[in-house]
Amino acid sequence: MSYLRDRMGKILAIFIGVALLAFIAGEVIHSGSSFFRGNVTDVAEINGKSIPYQDFNAKLEQSTQQFRQQSGQNITPQISNYLQETTWNQILSQELLNTEINRLGLTVGQAESNSMISGNNPDPQIQQQFVGQDGKFDKSKLNQFLQYMQSPKADPNQVAAWRNFVIQLIESKKAQKYMALVTNGMYVNSLEAQDDYTNKNKLVNFKYTMLDYASVPDSQIKLTDDDYNTYYNEHKGEFKNQQELRSFEYVSFNAAPSxxxxxxxxxxxxxxxxxxxxxxxxxxxxxxxxxxxxxxxxxxxxxxxxxxxxxxxxxxxxxxxxxxxxxxxxxxxxxxxxxxGPDSVKAKHILLNTAAEGGLDKAIAKADSLKKLVQGGKSFADLAKVYSVDKQSGEKGGDLGTFGRGAMVPAFEDAVFNGKAGDLKVITSQFGVHLIQIESQKGSSKVVKVAVVDKPLTPSSDTQNGVYSKAQQFLSSLNGDNFESQAKKANLPIKNSDDVTAVAASIPGLENARPVVKWAFGAKKGDFSDQVFAVGDQYVVARLTSVKPEGVLPLDVVKKQIEPMVRQQVKGNQLSDKLQAAANGASGIDQVAQKAGSKVVPLQNIVFANPVIPGATAEYKLIGSVFGSQPNKLSKPVIGQQGVYVYTVDSFINPAPLTNTVREKQQLSQAIAQRSAGQVLDALKDKANVKDYRAKFL
Structure with missing residues (x-):
């Protein structure tokens, strides 16, 4: 005892240390994330390279801003989710391509860069930005802009934007070189060209008899474990899950305004x-x-x-x-x-940056000076090219074209629609200070200025508290197995949300559903939510029903999903046996149909490249088997999409000999090249080691 007392402090320290280490290890195993991995600020890891959330978020903000400017729409949860996925796929594709580009040592040299930007035939994206009155690329406008970019007067924000644009052009050029290596490495030989020509032009005439799956009632089919296992093992490659998916059921309590x-x-x-x-x-x-x-x-x-x-x-x-x-x-x-007032206005403007001019007063003073120069005979267009920070219109002499009401910000619109042709006006907007020249006004119609005050219908605190209390009572009544019975008791319909991704922002029936999704990806199968979730005007209680992990899904996860296909396969085997029995000893297709209780259907001019039974569906197995058969020979049963078939070939009609193999090879090569870019990216993604942590930031 004296020994233990003397050393109790050390013993307790060791015990606490071991317990703490065990706790940390347990958390690591449970959450699947390591404290020591350094991914606290990373949104993903792609082939070992960390992608900081800051970089992802900057690109997402840029995409969101562009969408808002181009569409004018509000960013709904669905749009936000779309933009997140688009941004993620762009980053993933770029990183995977850059890895291959760097591995191959592909570069864009200085001379090539200069040619892309200022050569005789610049990149098409640059040509689109610098066009003349005839709508064609104007080299002089490009040169004028490049001189401005190198001058001390250049706006630093524009310089930075141009630099980023050029970097993207160069990265795009590298990607084009990589794809060119891939597509140029693809070769179509003469035999492939001949096969493709034959598949698209060779015809067959045949007769078939068929027993439809619908002829066997579902109630007569009793599925066994062997049936499921057989189908699953034959189609296991179809059950590969690219990312973890979770499904849950939920009830919602409506807290809409009373x-x-x-x-x-x-x-x-x-x-x-x-x-x-x-x-x-x-x-x-x-x-x-x-x-x-x-x-x-x-x-x-x-x-x-x-x-x-x-x-x-x-x-x-x-x-x-x-x-x-x-x-x-x-x-x-x-x-x-x-x-x-007028229906439309044609106008020019010179835009001055308030900050660059040293403040609002100085910007207005400069605009007034420019106004006096124009009144004194100076060309408005020449001044716009030099002084306007709106370079898109500045390169056109400040010309904004003809526009109707609602196209411009209110301050600008009031100035041009309330003035008259020939007016010069200095106004201020959120973009800076404008010197405007009204060139012409067209049309005439009555317009009104209407002020609107709105108050949205929102539930009162009493309404919210009452509904929340009901939801809380429902939650407190749950145990491990009574979710369905309690919902039925409360007369609440159970809604399902299947195969939800970890980054989903909304689900059918619920917008802004991130709290529910986050809970689902931290719960275990069978768990019900540990709180009532407020989603819009709904209070939600949920239960996790399934977890589909990344990788090949086990049979128990897909069993319900594949049940219709398994049943069809069992029916197919039964109908195949029935048709085989009818074919045994039969002298032809008519006798098989008579014994099987079916009818014979003749088909004319069927082509291998379009394996569709007229009036029915695509039957790939049947048509493939037909083109591999000998004429006037009764086939074995073929299990197809619609039912089970037995057929006999009447004749084949061969096409004229292929005389232009070169053209056929070119057409086939072009078709392959068009698919190659997407297939290359799919292959790189399939091969890549990608760890996606986006869910913890959304």
Missing amino acids: KPDSAAIKAQVDKLAADFKASSNDSLFVQVNAETKAPLVYQKKGQLEPKLDSVMFTAEKGFVYGPFLSNGSYKIAKLVDSRV
Whole structure:
């Protein structure tokens, strides 16, 4: 005892250390991630190379911004998920290609780079950016831009953007060289060309008799473990899972606004309507009180939502319409102004960067100076080429073309549509300071400026608390096996979400479902959720039903999925035996059909390259077998897609001899080359060692 007392401190320290190490090891095994792997900030590892989340997120932000600018759409969970997948596939493809490119030592030399950018035949992407009035590439505009990029006046942001663009061009060129090596290494010989020509032109006439799978009722088929094992082993290659998938079932409790909630919001909007009518600053009123703080702009007939479009063009200034219910919100609208204005405007502008000019006041002063130069006879187009930071229009002398209402930001639109042809105006927008020259205005129609205040229908805290309490009660009633019975007791339909990926942002029936997905990928099969999830206006309780790991899926995971195919295979074997019995001793196809209780169907001019039974479906096994048979010989049963067949070939019709092997080889080579890029990437992905950690960041 004295020995133990003297050494108890060391013993406890060792014991605690071992226990802590065991805990850490257990966590590593459970989570599948190592504390020592250094992937805390990595979004993935591709063939051992870490991909920092910061790099992935920067590319994702760029893709999101481009999508927003090009489409004008809001980024919904579905769009966000699409952009994440697209960005990930771009990064993965680029890394895999770069590995091969570096391994082969492919480069783009300085002379080649210069030729791509400023040579006599620059890269097509560059040519598209520098076109003349005739729509064709203008070398002088490119040279002018390159001189500007090298001058002290060049905008640092533009210089950086151009540098990144050139880097991407060079990387793209390397990828083109790699793909060229692959495609140029593909060869179609004369025998392959002859086979392809024959397959597309040789015809066959034959007769068949068939027993349909539908002739055997499903109730007569009792599937055994051997049936499942046989089918699974024959098709095991089809069950390879590229990434882990999980399925869960869930019940949802609707927390949508109740009738009292709707009445309370309407009463709030009713009060606002009186204040709105008396307001003298409608723009400020919208900014303070509206949920959607849209700028006030003139709009023509058809641009307002239908309820407003039908009343505002005949109303008097100051007219207030509403409250009315629209798209889940109560709204009130006020006619701020109406006038007759042009339908479209042709204009030029010179855009000045406020920061680069040393502040807003200096930018406005410079714009005023440029305005005086134009009024004094200087060419607006020449000044735009030198001073405008909007290089796309600047290279065209500031020309923005002809545009209608809604194409420009509100400040710019007000200036050009409320002015008159020939006006020079200096205005400020979120992009900087503009000097605008209105060239012409076309058309004439009535336009209105309508201010809208909206209040969305949202559930009150009492509604939310009441529904959440019901969901919590349901959750507390669950044990390991009673999810289905408790849902039935509560009269709640069980919904299923199958084969969800770890990075899924939404699932059918639930948007913004990341919390549920994250839980599913940390749970075990049969677990129900440890909390009630708030997803939009739904409260969700879920249970994990299956886990499909990456790799070849075991039979028990795919058993339910393959049941229809297994049943069809068993039917096929039974019908094959029946047809074989009918064929034994038969003198021809007509006698086989008579004994089997089926009919004979003649087919004419069937081609191997299009193995479709007219009026039925593609039958690859049947047509392949037919083209490998001898005429006037009764076949063995062939188990196909629609049923089981026995056939006899009447005749083959051979095509004219192939006289132009070169052309046939070229056509076949082109078809192979078109598929090669995608197939190469698929092969590289299949071979690569990819560890995807995106789920922990999303």
